[in-house]
Amino acid sequence: MKEISTVKLDTDILIIGGGAAGCMAAIEAKKLDQSIKCVVMEKAHIERSGCLAMGLNAINAYLTTGQTPETYVKYVKDEFFGIIREDLVYSIAKGLNESVRQVEELGLPVEKDQNGDYMSRGKSSIRIYGERLKPILAAAVNRANVKVLNRVVATNFIFDGERVRGAYGFGNRDGKFYVVHAKVVIVTTGGATRLYKPIKTGDARNTTWYCPWNVGTGYAMGIRIGAEMTSFENRFIPLRVKGVNAPTGTIAQGSDIRQRNALGEEYLEERYKHLGGRKCLSLYRLLATLQEEKAGRGPCYLDTTCLSVEEEKKLKEVYLNMNPAIVLLWANEGYNPRKRPVEIGGMEPVVIGGHCQAGYWIDGERRTTISGLFAAGDVAGGAPKKYVSGAWVEGKIAAKAAVEEIGKIELLHINGEEVNKEKERIVCCMNGREGISPEELERNLQEIMDEYAGGATAHYELTESKLIIARKKVKELEGKLGLLSAGDKHGLVSCLELIDRFDVAKVLIEHLIYRKETRWPGFQIRTDFPERDDANWLGFVNSVYDPVEDRVIIIKRALKKENEYLYK
Amino acid sequence: MSIFINKNVCNGCGKLKETLCERICPGDLLFRNAAHKAEIRSQADCWTCGACVKACPVQAIDLKLPSQILKSNVSLRAQCKKQHTVWEIRNGNGIKEEFVIPATTGNEAK
Numbered sequence A: 001m002k003e004i005s006t007v008k009l010d011t012d013i014l015i016i017g018g019g020a021a022g023c024m025a026a027i028e029a030k031k032l033d034q035s036i037k038c039v040v041m042e043k044a045h046i047e048r049s050g051c052l053a054m055g056l057n058a059i060n061a062y063l064t065t066g067q068t069p070e071t072y073v074k075y076v077k078d079e080f081f082g083i084i085r086e087d088l089v090y091s092i093a094k095g096l097n098e099s100v101r102q103v104e105e106l107g108l109p110v111e112k113d114q115n116g117d118y119m120s121r122g123k124s125s126i127r128i129y130g131e132r133l134k135p136i137l138a139a140a141v142n143r144a145n146v147k148v149l150n151r152v153v154a155t156n157f158i159f160d161g162e163r164v165r166g167a168y169g170f171g172n173r174d175g176k177f178y179v180v181h182a183k184v185v186i187v188t189t190g191g192a193t194r195l196y197k198p199i200k201t202g203d204a205r206n207t208t209w210y211c212p213w214n215v216g217t218g219y220a221m222g223i224r225i226g227a228e229m230t231s232f233e234n235r236f237i238p239l240r241v242k243g244v245n246a247p248t249g250t251i252a253q254g255s256d257i258r259q260r261n262a263l264g265e266e267y268l269e270e271r272y273k274h275l276g277g278r279k280c281l282s283l284y285r286l287l288a289t290l291q292e293e294k295a296g297r298g299p300c301y302l303d304t305t306c307l308s309v310e311e312e313k314k315l316k317e318v319y320l321n322m323n324p325a326i327v328l329l330w331a332n333e334g335y336n337p338r339k340r341p342v343e344i345g346g347m348e349p350v351v352i353g354g355h356c357q358a359g360y361w362i363d364g365e366r367r368t369t370i371s372g373l374f375a376a377g378d379v380a381g382g383a384p385k386k387y388v389s390g391a392w393v394e395g396k397i398a399a400k401a402a403v404e405e406i407g408k409i410e411l412l413h414i415n416g417e418e419v420n421k422e423k424e425r426i427v428c429c430m431n432g433r434e435g436i437s438p439e440e441l442e443r444n445l446q447e448i449m450d451e452y453a454g455g456a457t458a459h460y461e462l463t464e465s466k467l468i469i470a471r472k473k474v475k476e477l478e479g480k481l482g483l484l485s486a487g488d489k490h491g492l493v494s495c496l497e498l499i500d501r502f503d504v505a506k507v508l509i510e511h512l513i514y515r516k517e518t519r520w521p522g523f524q525i526r527t528d529f530p531e532r533d534d535a536n537w538l539g540f541v542n543s544v545y546d547p548v549e550d551r552v553i554i555i556k557r558a559l560k561k562e563n564e565y566l567y568k
Numbered sequence B: 001m002s003i004f005i006n007k008n009v010c011n012g013c014g015k016l017k018e019t020l021c022e023r024i025c026p027g028d029l030l031f032r033n034a035a036h037k038a039e040i041r042s043q044a045d046c047w048t049c050g051a052c053v054k055a056c057p058v059q060a061i062d063l064k065l066p067s068q069i070l071k072s073n074v075s076l077r078a079q080c081k082k083q084h085t086v087w088e089i090r091n092g093n094g095i096k097e098e099f100v101i102p103a104t105t106g107n108e109a110k
């Protein structure tokens, strides 16, 4: 085994993941106190990392004219059938517009009408020219004198059993082992994808919607130290444009576009009027589309043939800002959307706290249940529909609380034995033995999840009997993790990412088993418990992992009023 | 295929320690090979995000579609100018479309 060298760093605040939430947290921390030391640990390069790498074309959480934080909370609560953390959503809603103005100030061009007002795209969304949103945020982080460790993959928290004291990382370029001690850590690593078999396979396996390098490491690190997680069963299944997995909201929102099946029927109006028809909740759009397919009336389309020439041009422009591949797809097929409707379908499920609400159980200040650790953005739970602007707000809230905390905390170094343990865990896949490649194990995990834990092949449907098989098979497969073998640094990172996904999958399966009702049709369909059951299930399913027993312990938490959530 | 690197156009970013495409790829997929040209480690891991396409100063990288084989003459190029991004799309029939889209207000440079 090759010896790898160690880099040691001390800081006041360590932010793990320099995406939407992480960048904003760093900027805010330095704004509140220029003198504090702040480090961002980022597995890619903050200039184009995470979900924002391609760019964005809208801010999907914004209070347009007439909306208030109260109306926003109601809208989110209705979409999630009563289960949300109202306190968290409310605190996000209050900060949305200010955070957008702040990013506009940093250089983001926002579309405006003749009066200079933001152009809305539906009730809670505005249009932006966001192709370079990530470089704009990165520039602001750099200007703020934040130390950024690009290409360092966080692997575990430094944890002394009481408090998080920093994090370990692996430099995927320099091959070094990083030990960063901090007074306070904010985790902002995004959600978890690549748990399920992807819709596209082979060379197209990573053309997924969600950033394929957000694999849930932030969840896994928390799970391993016993942090409480919430609502993993509230997975997200995006309705996407087939072939490129581009978001459909860009086409559908704020315009008069109809969803049609293969027979040309406007199925939402004809068959799903009781769910709201054309104006239904977004998860019913998915559900209805899946049901049409199942009934043999697929494929389904967004009927873009009604677009005017100008609208079509605008549509291409907004996609170039966010998912340029779709424009290439149209060019290649030789059809423009005006000539041919756009085919849509479901994608593989993802676990995220920014669209749905899987993530760390946090208090109003974004403190997790482990001292010294805050969470914000897609990795934080309980507050769905936060999107990019909600991630910004959460980053700011967490930074404020973190800055207040550092004054009271002494920086403590963990003993060398613990450090060596993590180092050994990391390099053990690099011992040159003949083993299993991460790719092979990944395929196996994804097959199990797909078939037994409600993937696309299983029409996203869940039953207890299948989930129990998933639990058993994942556990068996987990036994093979010890045989993982990596040829180089990149392979090593793939091994670590896979180990993390096993931890996330295990928790996900337990959550899916536990909720014995269908709360979020489309996202969480229990065919053995097809009804919503408010009498028994109007509350949160949370969990804590016990590493000694290798057991996920479920905690049921009731919905409470806003201020009752402060558990510390 | 997800991206195509035109080896005749790529200059390997000269003496830069890290090439510009290598620096930017969110999946850490690109590297400079022994022939001093950019190369992708694994097409199957590409997200087709286009970050490398935008970062290349000589437009040596084309975005491709992993789910379809592109017809000849079909291409999508991007050029990052100071405050806007210029896109050029060619479809198979020789039709070229160009988009010039605002990308920053310029504030971030201040």
Ligand SMILES: Cc1cc2nc3c(=O)[nH]c(=O)nc-3n(C[C@H](O)[C@H](O)[C@H](O)COP(=O)(O)OP(=O)(O)OC[C@H]3O[C@@H](n4cnc5c(N)ncnc54)[C@H](O)[C@@H]3O)c2cc1C
Binding pocket: A016, A017, A018, A019, A020, A021, A022, A041, A042, A043, A044, A049, A050, A051, A052, A054, A055, A056, A057, A058, A059, A060, A061, A152, A153, A154, A155, A188, A189, A190, A191, A209, A210, A211, A213, A214, A215, A217, A218, A247, A322, A354, A376, A377, A378, A379, A386, A387, A388, A389, A391
């Ligand atoms: C394709 C796409 C289009 C979208 N379009 C819109 C839109 O138009 N409007 C809108 O409002 N929202 C949109 N969203 C949602 C929005 O991008 C997310 O809600 C937001 O980026 C979440 O912020 P985050 O900081 O939690 O995650 P991210 O922005 O993804 O940041 C997570 C960061 O953590 C890093 N990271 C991950 N693991 C590690 C590790 N182990 N060590 C170190 N670093 C790590 C990642 O590299 C990344 O930089 C879109 C999302 C996607 C995927």
Ligand code: SF4
Binding pocket: B005, B009, B010, B011, B012, B013, B019, B020, B021, B022, B037, B038, B055, B056, B057, B058, B059, B060, B061
């Ligand atoms: S950025 Fe362009 S020129 Fe530089 S190495 Fe990459 S492809 Fe070649």
Ligand code: SF4
Binding pocket: B002, B003, B024, B025, B026, B027, B028, B029, B030, B040, B045, B046, B047, B048, B049, B050, B051, B052, B053
């Ligand atoms: S398109 Fe994106 S993921 Fe693919 S090689 Fe280029 S930068 Fe990397």
